[in-house]
Amino acid sequence: MPVRLSVLAKLSIAAALLLVAAPGMALEKVTLQLKHAHQFQFAGYYAALELGFYKEAGLDVRILEGQDGNAPERDILSGKAEYGTGSSNLLLARLAGKPVVVLAVIFQHSPYALAMRQTGGDPDLRRLIGKRAMIGSLTDELGNADELLAYLTKEGVPPASFTRVEHSFNPQDLISGKVDAMAIYTTNEPDTFDRLGFPYDIYSPRAVGIDFYGDNLFTSEQEIANHPARVRAFRAASLRGWQWAMSHHEEAADLILNKYSRRADRQHLLYEARQMVPLVQPVLVEIGYMNPDRWQHIADVYASLGMLPKNAGFDGFMYRVDTGRGNLVWLYRVLGVAALLLVLGAAIHFSMLARERRRALETIRQGEQRFRTMFEASPLGIALIDSISYEYRDINARYQEILGRTQHELRALRWLDVGHPDDIVQVKAQMALLTTQQISSFKALSRLFRPDGSLTWIDVSVTAIDTEAGSHPHHLCMIEDVTAKKQSEALIWQQANFDTLTHLPNRRMFMDRLAHDMLKSQRDKSGIAVLFIDLDHFKEVNDTLGHQQGDVLLVDAARRISACVRKSDTVARLGGDEFTVILCELEDTAHVERIAQAILSRLLQPFDLGQEQAFVSASIGITLYPDDAIDIDSLLKNADQAMYAAKGAGRNRYSYFTPTLQVAALSRMRLTNDLRSALKGEQFELYFQPIVHLESGAIHKAEALIRWNHPQRGIVSPLEFIPLAESSGLIIEIGEWVFREAARWVQHWRQSYHPDFQISLNQSPLEFQREGGSYDGWLQHLQALALPGQSLVVEITEGLLLDASNAVSTRLLQLRDAGIQVALDDFGTGYSSLSYLKKFDIDYLKIDRSFTRNLAPDSSDMALSEAIIVMAHKLDLKVIAEGVETPEQRDLLATAGCDYGQGYLFAKPMPATQFDAFLRDNAMPSAESIVKSN
Structure with a gap:
């Protein structure tokens, strides 16, 4: 604490200053070197400069930013700066022989x-x-x-x-x-x-308990020896600036933004100021105060690191406010003046003593009032607690507000009475160390109960308070309400780890739990099963009933799956209609099969979606750890492959992973990769199969069929590569190539053989239904080749007609308006309805080969074929029979009135050049007979 001077001493010093100070003396220039860039961490020095405190002390101060934390020590020892800011490792420098002296501690605790x-x-x-x-x-x-x-x-x-x-x-x-x-x-x-x-x-x-000082103001022994008065003046002005800055946060922030730096915005500067309050402790500790015992504690920590010898002394490291009274000449002058004024001082001393006492008491009262005001207005809850009885001795308004109790109610309670039982144990353990002086303070995150029973999260900071000898020890408890922050953190964690729709663990949490269960499995020598579940026909629910109803189904499906497993197991949603299950601590696979079958049975039950009901099933892939794989990625890949095997086997079933599935998956992957370069490598080729008019035998139609000439595997069947093209999206490019190649050949055959020749093209549902798709490009290309729309027939599947969307209707209308005819392929094997045939513009029905293969007089296949032909003709549609392989089949179909036949009886599919020769060898009848046959 500053030494209170008597009137005599004041007069003596004043006289001495008159002797040694020249009138009109210029300001002394000094440099303060900071350890970091400008920020609120150094606000007190900016305030001392901008508010004129340094100028009043006779100093012209230059404040420099630091490029690294060692700059202040380096520049002060080299003479580039007189003062600097440093951390507690100044003690290391002092004990290494460097003449550094700490003038004042700004941060009582390190940040x-x-x-x-x-x-x-x-x-x-x-x-x-x-x-x-x-x-x-x-x-x-x-x-x-x-x-x-x-x-x-x-x-x-x-x-x-x-x-x-x-x-x-x-x-x-x-x-x-x-x-x-x-x-x-x-x-x-x-x-x-x-x-x-x-x-x-x-x-x-x-x-x-490692409690270092934070920022410290320091100088060198040389500065203290040569300029003692300047040191005292600089220190006092700096601390005065810090007192202003810590009680004027917003003004200090504006000062930094206007004068020093805009690297951080105002919000960050104010955040920094608030966080500095419990570290600087301006309400409880005089700014600049430093305790030799704390420095000894820091030295002990360094000793534990092997940086200092134990019990190392550091005399002269801490600046004494009354040290450095100048050189001997200055002292002699002071003593001389003091001797001259002794008699005068003695005469007036007693008359001034009473007034000084009154002024001292008023200063103390004002100081107490100031600190009391800061105590009451603090944004932190502060309470003074008896360390033995845990009774409250003093409580500010914010503390009462956070606990939701009045001061009277709190004084009837003891500290920790309203704390959460799990947290009280931890706090009491820390308090035991505090009471025995093993630590001087501690911080903790705790929970407390408010009167309404709700829980409030608080950051607690507890510090021991020095008391008079013989009295009970006390501690100061400061609390901050962090409930909103904890709730925000909990919400962020929930959103990061759980699916927002079903509230099941998401992919991230699933991976974390699987990794944890795998480690536990290694310790326990137990097994794990991973189930990959995909809902069958879920897309139809979304398309017909809407995504909102689809979400309702997913929530119910998640509930049903979770009801089939143990609480120790994990059910997660990876996305869309894909779920996963982790079955841990397995004894045998029979348990896995029971659960898989239970899931299948529960999901088969109808889903009530408001006024509608939906029916779905599931395909489940199962893989075992560690039998099938020992890493997470491989397990998921295996389960996914097994799930697709279950789908391929007819859905509504489960399938275990086998090495064969892995081989098939690798084969599909390699084939898909090869497919990506097939177009550029010109590996595709169009084959054509004739479509024969049964009554006249004329060939004026053909179906274009794509073949892939793989460089290593030879001819690859469309049944193998078309599904890969659809799943990879390559079907769009392939379909465009098929169209252009077919258009080129139909132009040639119309010019060479007959002007009404037609080519049928198969279109994948993905091509037909793709977003933003239209036939404008086709029509422009046909126009460029001078081909009418009637030169092409587009073959689609019956399943497309189930999609009653505007996109399907629009594309069918566009084909009709362009004159391009439409054929319904594989008729009778899908989900056809007579209403679809009536609603949409269809030109041809193609009877599937499954009916043609077993044709015989009076057979059921014959009856069905005749019914299809009669129905089609009543609707003004032409009929094409596929798979005609014998003359008997041809004759039966012709007798039933079928218009066209296609099959090996007439010709197999053949390359375009070979088909061109085939047309030459099978000359067509006149145009009039063709028109008549049509």
Whole structure:
């Protein structure tokens, strides 16, 4: 505390100053070197400069930013600066023989801490082992990370157990996962994390009693020896600036933005100011105060790191306010003046003594009033607690507001009475260390009950308070309501790990739980089954009843699947209509099959969707750990392949993964990759099969059929590669190539053989239904070749007519308007209805080969074929029979009135050049007979 001067001393000093100070003396120029860039961390010095406190002290101060944390020590020792800001490792410099002296402590507690990504479990510092961390600079031994390294060592995480990376001071490196931990200032980086919604845990050395000072104002022994008065003046003006800055946050923030730096916005500066309050403690501790015992504590920590010998002395390191009274000449002058004024001073001393006492008492009263006002107006809840009885001795308004109780109600309770039982144990353990003086303070995250029974999350900071000898020890408890922050963190965690529709674990949580269960399985020598579930025909529900009803079905499906498994098992939704199940601690596969069958049975039951009912089934793929694979990616791939095998086997069933499935999947993947280069490599070829007019035998139609000449595998069947083309999206490009190639040949055959020749093209449902698709490009190409629309017939499947969307109707109308005819392929094998034939413009029905193959007089296939022919003719449609292989079949169809036949009886599909020769050898009848036959 400042020494109170008597009137005599004041007169003596005033006279001395008159003797030694020249009138009109210019301001003394000095430099203050900061350890970092401009920010609220140095607000007190900016305030002292801009508000004129330095000028009033006779100083012209220049404040310089720091490029690295060692700049202040380096520049002061070299004479480039007179004053600087430094951390507690100034003690290392002093004991290494460097003449540095700490003038004042600004931060009573260090803001230095470690941040790690939040994982959803309990915070655990040992997660850092084997990981990468940015902790200080790598260019010196400790890299200004001494307190963190001591903390990690004490917690069982020595520096050798993780990889230190050069610090970039960029929070994005932690957010992006470039590193797993980062040294931060609690006054700075958490604001960035909170703004970006990044979930994090903070680990502070104070949690284990390592309590360093933060920012310190320091100088050199040479400055104190040569300019003692300047040192006192600079220190006093700086502390005066800090007192103003810590009680005028908003004005100080505006000052920084206007005069010093706009790197951070105003919101961040105010965040920094709020976070500095519990570190600087301006309400409880006089700014600048430093305790020799705290410096001894810091020295002991350094000794534990092997940086200092035990019980090392550091005399002269702490500045004494009354030290440095000048050189001997100055002292002699003061003593001379004092002797001259002694008699005068003695005469008036007693008359002034009473007035001085009154002024002293008034100053004390004003100081108490000021601190009381700050205590009551503090944004933190503050209470003074008896450390033995846990009774409240003093409580501010914010503390009462957070607890939801009046001061009278709180005084009837004891501290921790309203705390959560699980948290009280932890706090009491810390209090035991505090009471026995093993630690001087601690922080904790705790919960308390409000009168309405609700839980409130609070950050608690508890500090021991010095009391008079013989009296009970007290502690100061400061609390901050962080409920909103915890709720926000919980919501972010929920959204990151659970599906928003079904509230099941999502893919991220599924992967995490599977990894955990695999580790447990390795320890217990038990098995795991992974079930991949895909709902059959779910797309039809979405398309017919809408996505909202589809979501209702998915929620019900999630509930049904979850009801079939144990609580220890995991049901997750990966997306869309795909679900996964983890069955852990398996004894045998019979349990897996029972659950799979139960899921199939539950999903077969009807789904009530308001006034509608929907029916779906499921296909389930099953893979076993560790029998089938030992890593997550392979397990998921295996289960997916097994699920597709179940679908291929007819749906509504489950299938186990087998190596054969893996071979087939690899084959499909390689074939798909080869398919991507087939067009550019000109590996496709069109084959044509004639369509014969049964009455006249004329050939004036043909169906275009694509073949793939694979460089290694030879001819690949369309049945094998068309599904791959559809699933990969290549079918669009292939379909466009087929159209252009067919148009080229039909132009040739119309010019060479007959002007009414027609080519039939098969169109995949994906081509026909694709978004934004139209036949404008086709029509332009036909126009460029001078071909009419009647030169082409588009063959579609019956399933397309089930889609009553506007897109299907629009494309059928576009074909009709262009003169392109439409054939319904494989008629009788799908979901056809007479209403569809009446509703849409169809020109041809193609009787499937499954009817033609077994044609015989009076057979059921013959009866069905005759019915189709009669029905088609009544609707003014032509009929083409596929798969005609014998003369008997041809004659029966002709007798029944079938218009056209197609099959091996007439010709197999053949390359275009061979088909061209085939047409030459089978000359067509006159145009008039063709018209008549049509």
